[in-house]
Amino acid sequence: MPARAQLALLGALVAIVLASAFVGGSNPYFVDVAVSCGINVTLAVSLNLINGYTGQFSLGHAGFMAVGAYAAAVLTTTFGAALLPFVGGQTWLLFLLALVAGGLMSAVAGLIVGVPSLRLKGDYLAIVTLGFGEIIRVVLQNIDAIGGPRGMIGIPGYANLAWAYGIAAVCIYVVWAMVHSTYGRGFIAVADDEIAAEAMGINATRYKITAFLVGAFFAGVAGGVYAHFKQYIAPQGFGFDKSIEIVVMVILGGMGNTVGVIAAAILLTVLGEWLRQFGDYRMILYSLLIILLMILRPQGLFRLKPRAGKA
Amino acid sequence: MSELLQQLINGLALGAIYALIALGYTMVYGVLRFINFAHSDVFMIGAFAGYFLARVVPGGSIGAGIVILIGAMAVCALLGVVIEKLAYRPLRGRSTLTVLITAIGVSLLLQNVGQRIFGANPRSFPSIFPVHQFHFGGIVLSSTQILVFVVTLVLLFLLRYIVLHTRIGTAMRALSFNPTAASLVGINNDRVISFTFALGSALAAAGGILYASNYPSIDPLMGTLPGMKAFVAAVLGGIGNIAGAAVGGLVLGMVETTVVGFGGSTYRDAVAFAVLILILLLRPEGLLGKRTAEKV
Numbered sequence: 001m002p003a004r005a006q007l008a009l010l011g012a013l014v015a016i017v018l019a020s021a022f023v024g025g026s027n028p029y030f031v032d033v034a035v036s037c038g039i040n041v042t043l044a045v046s047l048n049l050i051n052g053y054t055g056q057f058s059l060g061h062a063g064f065m066a067v068g069a070y071a072a073a074v075l076t077t078t079f080g081a082a083l084l085p086f087v088g089g090q091t092w093l094l095f096l097l098a099l100v101a102g103g104l105m106s107a108v109a110g111l112i113v114g115v116p117s118l119r120l121k122g123d124y125l126a127i128v129t130l131g132f133g134e135i136i137r138v139v140l141q142n143i144d145a146i147g148g149p150r151g152m153i154g155i156p157g158y159a160n161l162a163w164a165y166g167i168a169a170v171c172i173y174v175v176w177a178m179v180h181s182t183y184g185r186g187f188i189a190v191a192d193d194e195i196a197a198e199a200m201g202i203n204a205t206r207y208k209i210t211a212f213l214v215g216a217f218f219a220g221v222a223g224g225v226y227a228h229f230k231q232y233i234a235p236q237g238f239g240f241d242k243s244i245e246i247v248v249m250v251i252l253g254g255m256g257n258t259v260g261v262i263a264a265a266i267l268l269t270v271l272g273e274w275l276r277q278f279g280d281y282r283m284i285l286y287s288l289l290i291i292l293l294m295i296l297r298p299q300g301l302f303r304l305k306p307r308a309g310k311a
Numbered sequence: 312m313s314e315l316l317q318q319l320i321n322g323l324a325l326g327a328i329y330a331l332i333a334l335g336y337t338m339v340y341g342v343l344r345f346i347n348f349a350h351s352d353v354f355m356i357g358a359f360a361g362y363f364l365a366r367v368v369p370g371g372s373i374g375a376g377i378v379i380l381i382g383a384m385a386v387c388a389l390l391g392v393v394i395e396k397l398a399y400r401p402l403r404g405r406s407t408l409t410v411l412i413t414a415i416g417v418s419l420l421l422q423n424v425g426q427r428i429f430g431a432n433p434r435s436f437p438s439i440f441p442v443h444q445f446h447f448g449g450i451v452l453s454s455t456q457i458l459v460f461v462v463t464l465v466l467l468f469l470l471r472y473i474v475l476h477t478r479i480g481t482a483m484r485a486l487s488f489n490p491t492a493a494s495l496v497g498i499n500n501d502r503v504i505s506f507t508f509a510l511g512s513a514l515a516a517a518g519g520i521l522y523a524s525n526y527p528s529i530d531p532l533m534g535t536l537p538g539m540k541a542f543v544a545a546v547l548g549g550i551g552n553i554a555g556a557a558v559g560g561l562v563l564g565m566v567e568t569t570v571v572g573f574g575g576s577t578y579r580d581a582v583a584f585a586v587l588i589l590i591l592l593l594r595p596e597g598l599l600g601k602r603t604a605e606k607v
Contacts, residue, residue, distance in 0.1 A: 057408060116592050122407055123346050127542065128591055131584030134539075138581040240535075244415055251412055283423040290416030295401045298409040 005176075013169045020161035031161060035229050037269045038164030039222050042171045044249040044265040045258060046218035049175045051247065052256035053184075054211040055191025057126040060113065060133030061219050061246045064106045066238035067136060068220020069227040070146055072102030073155045076228065080156065095158040099167070099224040106220025107213045109136070114212035118205060133243055140235040151234025152227075159229040167225055171218045176258055178214065187211060191256065248290055254300025263302055313449035318572045319565065324456040324525065326564020327463040331518035332541030333548070333556035334470065335511030341487035341551040342507050345407050348414035349394060350515055351538020352421035353387050355531060357516025358436065358523040359429055360386040365437045376440035380462070380520055384513040391512025392505050400501070425531030433530040436523040455524045466517055467557060470510070474553060479506055487551065536580060540567070543587040549600025558598060 016038075023031055047061045075083065075098040087093040117128040141149045178184045186207045189197035194204050227233045249268050253261030271289075275282040293301070332354055339347045360383035368375050368382075398417050402410050443454040474480040482503045485493040494500050522537060523529050544563045548555025563583060570582045590597065 057411075116588070120591055120595065123411065124546075124591060124595065126411065127346065127546070128588055130539075131543075131587050135581045135584050138578060142577050244419075248412065251408070255408075280427055283419060284427060287416050287419035287423060291398055291413055291420065294409050294413040294416065295398075298402075298405055 009169055016165040017162045023161055033273050035161055035164045037266045038168045039226050040265040040269045041168040041262050042218055042222040043246045044261045045171050045175050046215045047246050048250050048261045050211045050215040051250050053179050053187045053191060054208055056208055058129040059126045059243050060129035062238040062242035063133030063136035064110060064216040064219035065223035066140060067109045068102035068106040069223030069233050071105040072098040072224030073152050073227040073233060075101055077155050091158055099221050102224035103217040103221040107217040110212045110216025114209050118208045137235045137238055151232060153232050155227050155231045157231045159225045164225050167221055252301050254302050257302060260300055260302030317450050318568050320452060322565030322568035323561060324459045325568060326561035327459050328518050328522050329541045329544045329564050330557040330560025331463055331514050333544040333560045335515045336542050336545040337550055337553060337556040338507050338511045342504055345410045349417035349421060351534035352418050353391055353512045354515040354519045354538055355534035356390060357383050357387045357519030358529045361520040362436055362529060365439050371441060379439050383520055384516045387512040387516035388509035391508035395505060395508040422531055429531055433528045436527040436529050459521045462517060462521060483507055540583040543583045546587060546597060547590050549597025552599050555597055555599035
């Protein structure tokens with residue numbers, strides 16, 4: 001990451017942390033939208049590593065988010081009282097541990113999903129990941145200890161603006177640094193032409209699984225933040241619709257364009273809220289927007305030319 | 312024994328409906344090589360078209376039922392052609408991902424317009440065909456199940472005839488074999504694609520009415536799950552393969568009812584996806600598909 005971009009990221013982070021300290025009295029609705037933006041940025045940037053840079057098509061990101069959300073929430077809600085003495089009574093440390101644990105659980109899920117399904121390509125991979133996402137949801141619905149279809153309530157509200165954007169910044173930094181390292185050019189090589197990449201000695205499967213692991217990890221962490229901000233999670237909240245929402249962010253941002261994807265995530269979150277004034281027409285407008293954008297600007301809102309040579 | 316037979320009949324009836332929907336996925340995939348996500352919502356519109364037609368045409372007799380069925384099929388054929396023209400044709404030649412996302416957009420659009428127009432609450436579907444129950448020993452066979460078998464068989468043979476023995480069917484096969492070569496020998500690709508969408512959507516409408524006759528509650532989101540399962544059926548049989556779609560549908564329907572019969576009803580929706588994942592891992596070309604080599 002160029003020094004200038006690093007500085008910009010750091011500056012933005014400091015500004016958000018400062019804002020988070022003074023946000024107490026302001027309108028909770030705006031805080032809610034701002035936190036949602038941060039969570040969606042994390043989700044979109046992590047999916048961008050899989051769908052954008054590595055050129056795979058995952059439609060199950062909400063499933064990974066669900067795994068992380070539930071794992072983190074169980075740690076703080078069910079085992080929170082037992083674990084707190086071990087971290088010196090510091091709730092932030094407990095939350096951090098829960099987030100990491102949620103992310104790791106989600107990465108394990110990513111591994112389980114990724115190893116078999118990454119043998120497939122394009123549409124098939126999309127459908128299989130969609131299937132896995134749905135299976136995760138159905139399984140969560142059937143575990144009574146975490147509320148089943150009723151969902152989990154009473155999750156402590158540890159997350160705030162600073163957490164949401166701190167996580168987003170870490171995710172942006174890691175994805176950017178990974179892809180722009182010498183090692184990371186392999187992701188782009190796999191996206192451009194898998195057979196050619198293999199011929200150059202790149203282990204395509206390994207790169208794809210790495211992308212899946214890292215992407216799933218951050219989706220899980222984002223899920224953890226979401227759970228501890230909303231303080232309530234239910235399996236229905238992590239369905240197919242949520243996965244689509246994240247995919248649309250990545251596509252609008254221009255696949256494999258981190259800055260564009262961040263902008264698209266924020267834009268779509270705010271747009272979704274703005275469209276609420278149209279009540280029942282909200283989702284109609286949203287779907288029309290997807291169709292029109294795909295017809296008019298398939299390369300994404302923030303990319304000038306379509307990427308050459310892609311079939 | 313009788314319980315097993317009963318499950319078999321129920322599974323076949325469900326599977327026949329999946330087969331009808333799966334045919335639409337498979338035909339569109341055959342000519343355009345993309346998954347038409349909106350297909351499941353055309354299925355929903357088909358059920359609603361039947362619902363509203365049943366208000367105009369007094370149902371209850373076989374003749375009226377056939378009129379309603381054909382009417383709904385015509386409505387959906389038109390809808391399929393319009394969707395293709397407005398949403399997919401501008402994207403001809405673009406990457407599959409772009410078309411896939413557009414298809415998801417169309418699907419969301421149909422669902423939400425449906426919720427706006429029809430309302431989000433489920434409606435009860437009238438019985439448009441006469442209803443009877445036949446008892447054979449311990450086995451119950453309802454007339455709607457017989458209807459499902461008859462309609463599916465008739466439509467399958469009709470489709471087979473169209474695809475194998477008519478000019479347009481030959482053109483469809485040529486297009487799915489090689490679009491460039493097809494247009495070189497004078498086939499109007501756009502017209503064939505429109506026809507394929509009309510045919511697939513009409514079958515989805517028939518599936519919608521049969522599904523609603525068996526499970527008489529319809530709502531704008533009813534298409535999602537049967538649609539996804541039908542897609543699984545298409546992949547199971549080998550996508551792009553018409554006979555495969557029919558076989559895949561029947562197999563999937565029976566697997567699903569068996570799992571429900573053995574007490575796994577809360578997992579019934581996960582079953583289809585587990586089948587999908589297994590088939591893609593073990594035999595990605597499907598039961599009846601041909602394995603193709605990857606070319607550079």
